[in-house]
């Protein structure tokens with residue numbers, strides 16, 4: 001396998017670098033980098049981080065670098081998956097990020113482009129891509145996470161069909177709902193058919209009366225995600241995406257983009273941060289610390305290799321090789337646990353501090369955040385199940401409720 005750039009790829013990389021050099025600063029690897037401020041407990045700094053994320057997204061859009069694989073017709077660059085991967089590799093070296101808006105954008109955009117009506121695309125896709133409007137994903141519920149198709153939020157036709165739908169239910173884990181203008185919502189429109197068949201996919205204006213967003217404060221003291229209660233929320237008929245009862249199919253497009261996004265990102269250039277901490281506390285000559293540093297470096301090399309394998313599968317649309325995503329997810333979360341715990345250990349007594357620790361609690365935040373990474377985008381266990389069934393050919397899990405009407409399944 002040749003990982004070197006072809007002539008075309010080399011040209012794409014040079015173009016990306018030229019744009020980034022002109023519009024962004026290289027990362028310094030410490031607290032001066034605003035792109036790290038997503039990991040802060042200071043509300044003012046968090047607000048500044050969100051402002052800069054949106055500003056960066058607008059810069060990307062206005063210069064033709066947003067939505068690299070999205071069609072030009074909808075504001076994208078009309079490029080290839082390889083170009084997107086190359087841009088991501090280059091951008092990781094700079095102090096920029098779309099941050100809190102990036103995830104929902106990567107999920108919602110391709111879903112609306114594939115399944116939305118012309119009017120929906122016209123109304124929503126460009127403001128989404130430019131960062132003018134922020135979105136969230138209203139899928140998971142208290143009883144439907146790994147088994148998402150078990151969801152119980154109900155959408156019932158309003159008295160006058162032209163009025164659309166009335167939605168009642170509870171969502172949970174909804175990232176950035178407290179900052180969102182719109183949400184993509186899965187709700188059950190027919191409980192009397194098997195669980196995958198009675199679900200529909202809607203666009204919801206988060207300012208609609210009856211929506212109550214309650215932030216969930218995590219151990220770090222910040223709220224990344226929320227509970228969202230929906231109480232007789234009126235959703236206009238034109239906000240149905242795809243056909244009635246076809247929401248699972250639409251959601252699969254969203255979830256496919258989620259695994260690509262989660263599996264592909266976030267692991268670049270972490271070793272220098274750990275090494276800088278070891279140097280700062282004067283421990284690089286400690287034999288056990290050197291062992292651990294070599295492990296961090298080795299893990300990073302393995303992650304990069306797995307990432308390349310996955311990116312190659314995505315670039316060539318080899319969906320049969322997407323299993324590398326499950327492998328990468330587990331390797332990534334294990335490596336994350338190891339390096340963040342090591343960094344906090346290296347800080348010694350200072351590691352028990354938070355904002356007063358050097359770096360404003362960067363490692364403390366990362367260390368606690370490892371648990372979110374291990375659950376979000378499919379838990380480690382679910383990805384290992386995936387590997388055991390699809391890579392190892394072990395018997396499939398027992399599933400007794402696939403053909404039963406959802407209303408008759410055990411809750």
Ligand SMILES: Cc1cc2nc3c(=O)[nH]c(=O)nc-3n(C[C@H](O)[C@H](O)[C@H](O)COP(=O)(O)OP(=O)(O)OC[C@H]3O[C@@H](n4cnc5c(N)ncnc54)[C@H](O)[C@@H]3O)c2cc1C
Pocket residue numbers: 136137138139140141142143144145146147172173174175176224225371372373375376377378379380381382385397
């Ligand atoms: C940081 C973060 C952000 C998120 N953002 C969003 C968002 O914006 N929108 C949204 O809709 N959702 C979001 N989620 C929810 C996420 O998709 C779910 O948490 C995830 O799918 C797991 O579901 P659950 O929490 O209900 O756990 P459960 O499915 O209840 O699982 C509980 C435990 O059982 C294990 N388990 C479950 N099924 C199996 C199985 N078949 N085999 C073996 N073990 C199993 C799991 O691994 C886990 O340890 C987010 C989650 C996190 C952590």
